[in-house]
Amino acid sequence: MLIRFFFMLREGGLKVSITEFLTLLEVLESRIAGYSVDEFYYLSRACLIKDEALFDRFDRVFSEHFKGIQHLFGDDTAEIPEEWLRRHFERLMSEEDKALVESLGGWEKLMETLRQRLEEQEGRHEGGSKWIGTGGTSPFGAYGYNPEGIRIGQEGSRHRRAVKVWDKREFRNLDDTVELGTRNLKVALRRLRRFAREGAADELDLPDTIESTARNAGLLDIRMVPERHNAVKVLLFLDAGGSMDDHVRVCEELFSAARGEFKHLEYFYFHNCVYEGVWKDNMRRHSDRTPLMDVLHKYSSDYKLILVGDATMSPYEIHYPGGSVEHWNEEAGAAWMKRLLDTYPKAIWLNPEPVNRWEYTPSIRMISELMAERMYPLTVSGLEEGMRTLR
Amino acid sequence: MTEQRFTGTDRYVATEDLMTAVNAAVTLGRPILIKGEPGTGKTQLAEEIARGLERPLLQWHVKSTTKAQQGLYEYDAVARLRDSQLGDERVHDIANYIVKGPMWEAFEQEVQPVLLIDEIDKADIEFPNDLLRELDRMEFYVYETHQTVVAKHRPIIVITSNNEKELPDAFLRRCFFHYIRFPDAETMRDIVDVHYPNLKKELLDEALHAFFDLRDIPGLKKKPSTSELLDWLKLLLAEDVSPEVLAGNDRRKTLPPLHGALLKNEQDVHLFERLIFLNQREGR
Numbered sequence: 001m002l003i004r005f006f007f008m009l010r011e012g013g014l015k016v017s018i019t020e021f022l023t024l025l026e027v028l029e030s031r032i033a034g035y036s037v038d039e040f041y042y043l044s045r046a047c048l049i050k051d052e053a054l055f056d057r058f059d060r061v062f063s064e065h066f067k068g069i070q071h072l073f074g075d076d077t078a079e080i081p082e083e084w085l086r087r088h089f090e091r092l093m094s095e096e097d098k099a100l101v102e103s104l105g106g107w108e109k110l111m112e113t114l115r116q117r118l119e120e121q122e123g124r125h126e127g128g129s130k131w132i133g134t135g136g137t138s139p140f141g142a143y144g145y146n147p148e149g150i151r152i153g154q155e156g157s158r159h160r161r162a163v164k165v166w167d168k169r170e171f172r173n174l175d176d177t178v179e180l181g182t183r184n185l186k187v188a189l190r191r192l193r194r195f196a197r198e199g200a201a202d203e204l205d206l207p208d209t210i211e212s213t214a215r216n217a218g219l220l221d222i223r224m225v226p227e228r229h230n231a232v233k234v235l236l237f238l239d240a241g242g243s244m245d246d247h248v249r250v251c252e253e254l255f256s257a258a259r260g261e262f263k264h265l266e267y268f269y270f271h272n273c274v275y276e277g278v279w280k281d282n283m284r285r286h287s288d289r290t291p292l293m294d295v296l297h298k299y300s301s302d303y304k305l306i307l308v309g310d311a312t313m314s315p316y317e318i319h320y321p322g323g324s325v326e327h328w329n330e331e332a333g334a335a336w337m338k339r340l341l342d343t344y345p346k347a348i349w350l351n352p353e354p355v356n357r358w359e360y361t362p363s364i365r366m367i368s369e370l371m372a373e374r375m376y377p378l379t380v381s382g383l384e385e386g387m388r389t390l391r
Numbered sequence: 392m393t394e395q396r397f398t399g400t401d402r403y404v405a406t407e408d409l410m411t412a413v414n415a416a417v418t419l420g421r422p423i424l425i426k427g428e429p430g431t432g433k434t435q436l437a438e439e440i441a442r443g444l445e446r447p448l449l450q451w452h453v454k455s456t457t458k459a460q461q462g463l464y465e466y467d468a469v470a471r472l473r474d475s476q477l478g479d480e481r482v483h484d485i486a487n488y489i490v491k492g493p494m495w496e497a498f499e500q501e502v503q504p505v506l507l508i509d510e511i512d513k514a515d516i517e518f519p520n521d522l523l524r525e526l527d528r529m530e531f532y533v534y535e536t537h538q539t540v541v542a543k544h545r546p547i548i549v550i551t552s553n554n555e556k557e558l559p560d561a562f563l564r565r566c567f568f569h570y571i572r573f574p575d576a577e578t579m580r581d582i583v584d585v586h587y588p589n590l591k592k593e594l595l596d597e598a599l600h601a602f603f604d605l606r607d608i609p610g611l612k613k614k615p616s617t618s619e620l621l622d623w624l625k626l627l628l629a630e631d632v633s634p635e636v637l638a639g640n641d642r643r644k645t646l647p648p649l650h651g652a653l654l655k656n657e658q659d660v661h662l663f664e665r666l667i668f669l670n671q672r673e674g675r
Contacts, residue, residue: 015560017564019564019565020564023419023421026419027415027418027419030418030419038407039407039411042407042408042411042412043411043412043415045408045568046408046411046412046415046416046423046567046568046569047415047567049568050424050558050560050563050564050566050568051563051568052426052570055570200456202456204469219476220472220473220476222469227456260557281609287609288609
């Protein structure tokens with residue numbers, strides 16, 4: 001039974017190793033835990049999962065595996081705003097899936113099917129591949145394995161009863177990891193590394209010691225140097241929202257790769273074009289803005305600037321005051337872009353749009369001109385090229 | 392191995408999941424990695440395990456310049472070189488220049504000790520990898536004196552991390568893992584109870600209310616943590632602030648008294664004042 005659990009965890013994208021699994025068995029054998037499911041949950045989590053960002057995924061698999069033992073879930077069907085479903089749906093789907101949906105009759109058709117099934121279905125359902133419910137492979141429902149499935153009802157809590165620890169999904173917010181695809185990006189970003197000796201002198205400089213000892217007529221004269229470490233500082237500006245929704249995945253990958261690679265990384269979000277304010281938390285883009293001037297003053301010009309965005313917008317948004325789609329901007333986006341580029345001479349723009357579409361979009365051409373042609377596609381090779389420019 | 396279980400102490404409230412993880416680590420003699428928000432008592436946990444199980448505690452605080460080797464031992468070559476120039480007798484025995492690190496000390500203890508490796512993420516990226524064998528086998532080899540140091544008792548190793556760097560998988564595989572969540576209001580009450588048993592109930596209610604309200608404010612640079620709450624309560628007690636003052640002063644309208652203990656950042660205080668200002672305007 002636990003072997004099945006082990007494989008389910010691995011299928012669920014949790015890289016649990018055999019040694020960790022054996023540790024869990026060893027713990028169980030040593031009878032540390034009583035016989036409650038709660039304790040087993042805590043134990044297996046401590047043994048198998050080593051990152052709090054994966055706790056949520058673990059909770060899901062755990063609940064899936066033990067749902068036969070404990071019937072815990074409430075009725076999950078409820079009215080769902082279509083807009084919300086669609087957003088969720090699009091974000092989770094890959095290009096192929098989208099094509100598949102198109103071949104099935106498109107989004108409207110799919111939503112129609114969902115509505116029909118909601119009507120046909122009476123009561124709660126688990127497993128299976130058609131009905132909406134928990135743990136199935138149908139694209140609709142909760143806790144399912146169909147990765148592009150629509151999750152229904154987990155956002156609201158009105159039908160929850162007797163919720164177990166793993167079903168509270170308290171770690172959902174931490175699950176910001178992306179699939180392993182960041183490795184390539186990390187390697188590309190590594191090109192930017194520059195080692196410098198800074199800080200306290202705590203490493204023996206052997207050649208210098210030998211030389212100065214010799215000069216000192218053989219009396220020891222120890223010379224120390226500071227250690228070498230990566231001294232590159234990066235300022236990352238990410239376009240969020242609107243047309244960027246299609247590129248969320250690749251941007252997340254870039255972001256998590258960059259976070260792992262640079263010690264000095266500061267990031268901000270903007271929408272379409274950079275204006276007087278940027279923000280750190282996309283949920284609070286309207287309340288918590290940081291004036292761009294503050295950014296320019298705070299981070300010195302040896303920061304390397306990386307802008308990420310599709311640069312797909314109306315030309316007014318770049319060249320005219322008041323052109324922004326979100327607010328009234330006193331000064332044109334181009335003026336702010338210029339200020340940004342004047343402060344940070346080492347700058348590139350990474351564009352997730354395919355290169356062949358660039359020339360047909362006037363705003364991409366305009367941004368590229370503003371950037372003095374330092375625009376690169378957001379692919380591994382484009383990133384490498386960009387890193388060479390930044391060096 | 393003795394059948395002792397860690398259940399928290401008189402000054403440390405351990406949640407059930409934390410206890411389970413710690414006991415598993417103690418029984419199997421494997422390291423336990425603790426992560427969590429700053430100020431949730433990660434470092435204190437090691438002290439309390441040592442106290443609760445009555446074991447000696449050894450601490451190894453890791454800095455950005457710490458090398459794994461320093462935890463085992465250091466060969467003070469520079470001292471030996473100097474001694475050789477001065478003609479000191481000690482110079483002939485290399486063992487005189489081997490300085491034991493905290494891990495060696497832990498391996499030599501007569502009873503199973505608790506070893507705290509604090510803030511492992513501060514060190515170089517290779518640091519955890521360099522400790523793999525030592526954590527696994529609890530032994531290491533001293534090249535200079537050709538001896539193998541083996542642990543008399545597998546120490547209970549508590550490792551804390553603030554998540555500044557990712558730890559390598561090979562290292563994680565050898566540890567138990569626990570993430571200390573920020574306590575909910577219920578647990579917080581227990582924690583405060585343990586520290587200030589004589590606190591008036593009303594004062595505690597009001598203070599906790601103010602505290603969780605404060606944590607909910609979006610955009611704070613540094614959210615106040617458990618340890619800061621405890622400091623603040625200490626101040627409230629010392630100043631003898633009455634619960635009425637706390638309650639009467641609506642948190643939406645003024646700063647809580649002695650807010651300096653909770654908000655450690657000038658920008659946060661400004662932000663808070665701005666929010667209060669906005670609220671006052673709306674209230675009118």
